[in-house]
Amino acid sequence: MNQLQQSMRPTSVPVMSCPPISWYAIQTFFSKELKLAQLLEEKGLTCFVPMRMAIPTSEPCAPPKLVPVVHNLLFLEKTDSEAALLELMKDIPIPFRLMRNRETRRIYEIPNRQIVDLRAACDSSYSGNLYMEADKAEARPGHPVRVIRGPFTGLQGKLTQYKKKYYVVVTIASLGVLLHIPRWYCEKIG
Numbered sequence: 001m002n003q004l005q006q007s008m009r010p011t012s013v014p015v016m017s018c019p020p021i022s023w024y025a026i027q028t029f030f031s032k033e034l035k036l037a038q039l040l041e042e043k044g045l046t047c048f049v050p051m052r053m054a055i056p057t058s059e060p061c062a063p064p065k066l067v068p069v070v071h072n073l074l075f076l077e078k079t080d081s082e083a084a085l086l087e088l089m090k091d092i093p094i095p096f097r098l099m100r101n102r103e104t105r106r107i108y109e110i111p112n113r114q115i116v117d118l119r120a121a122c123d124s125s126y127s128g129n130l131y132m133e134a135d136k137a138e139a140r141p142g143h144p145v146r147v148i149r150g151p152f153t154g155l156q157g158k159l160t161q162y163k164k165k166y167y168v169v170v171t172i173a174s175l176g177v178l179l180h181i182p183r184w185y186c187e188k189i190g
Contacts, residue, residue: 002036002163004051008089014035020078020079020111020112021078022078022109022111022112023075023076023077023078023109023111023112023114023115024075024076024078024098024107024109024110025073025074025075025098025099025100025109025110025172025173025174026073026074026076026097026098026099027072027073027097027099027174028072028074028077028094028095028096028098029095029096030072030095031068031071031072032072032095032096033049033068033071033072033073033074034049034085034092035094036074036092036094036096036137037049037063037074037099038150039092039094040076040132042080043088043089045076045077045088046076046077046078046079047074047075047076047077048074048075048077048115048118048119049068049073049074049075049133050065050068050069050070050073050118050122050175051066051067051068051122051124052067052068052069052124052131053065053066053070054128055125057168066124069122069131069175069177070131070175073173073174074154074174075110075118075172075173075174078109081145082098082107085098086176088092094187099173099174110157110172113173114170115156115171116154117170118159118170118172118175120151120152120155121152121170121177122177123151123156126179127177127180128179129174129177129179129180130162130167130177130178130179131175131177131178132171132176132178133174133176133178134171134174134176136176137169137171137176137177137178138158138169138176139158140158140160140162140169140170140178142158142160142169143158143159143160143163143188144156144157144158144159144190145157145158145168145186145188145189146186146187147168147181147185147186148185148186148187148188149185150181150185152165152168152179152180152181155179157169157170157179159167159183159186160178162178165180166180166181166183167179167180167181168181168183
């Protein structure tokens with residue numbers, strides 16, 4: 001950091017004082033994830049709905065359009081306590097629930113690094129993805145890897161084989177994404 005950057009930093013706030021960003025997983029019902037995200041963003045909150053390009057099944061000749069990867073799931077950046085968040089969201093007319101850890105019953109908090117990986121995995125310009133429930137994706141045999149080449153460099157997941165192709169598995173909340181990545185683009189970790 002150069003002297004100009006150091007002089008512009010507030011002196012009363014230590015460098016490591018900012019808490020790491022985390023996210024909540026939210027389940028909606030009746031495919032209302034996009035509408036809920038819109039309402040939350042109108043309240044100044046940051047949301048992420050994993051999207052992919054797909055051809056509408058009702059119109060096979062129509063051009064592909066962005067659709068949610070899975071319905072009824074979105075991610076909300078944590079900006080305050082659970083109580084403050086629920087107070088802010090109490091007048092939202094769409095039914096939803098914050099996903100909770102099964103053992104602790106606490107709200108499931110997702111580290112920002114996992115959301116960054118999920119955003120990369122759901123890149124709509126990449127067509128080598130498979131989507132499934134997290135439990136099924138996690139049950140696939142494999143070993144931990146880090147991608148070291150290509151557009152997903154830095155992504156961490158589990159390398160597995162499915163239908164004679166190699167995939168890196170990324171799971172968050174109830175969503176599992178299998179990214180078709182050549183195994184020689186990966187290095188074992190852990």
